């Protein structure tokens with residue numbers, strides 16, 4: 001399971017880890033992806049969604065179909 005949201009496609013970002021002596025090494029940030037159990041077209045499905053999308057669904061701003 002990759003760290004990818006199946007709704008918005010949000011994935012890992014990259015950047016630098018900067019130490020106090022200003023040395024920079026590569027690091028990455030993964031989105032907060034959770035497994036969400038839902039029913040799509042009458043079939044129970046497990047989808048990997050970021051918490052941003054989960055919140056939109058819970059607020060009724062977005063409907064899974």
Ligand SMILES: [Zn+2]
Pocket residue numbers: 005006007008009010049050051052053
């Ligand atoms: Zn998302």
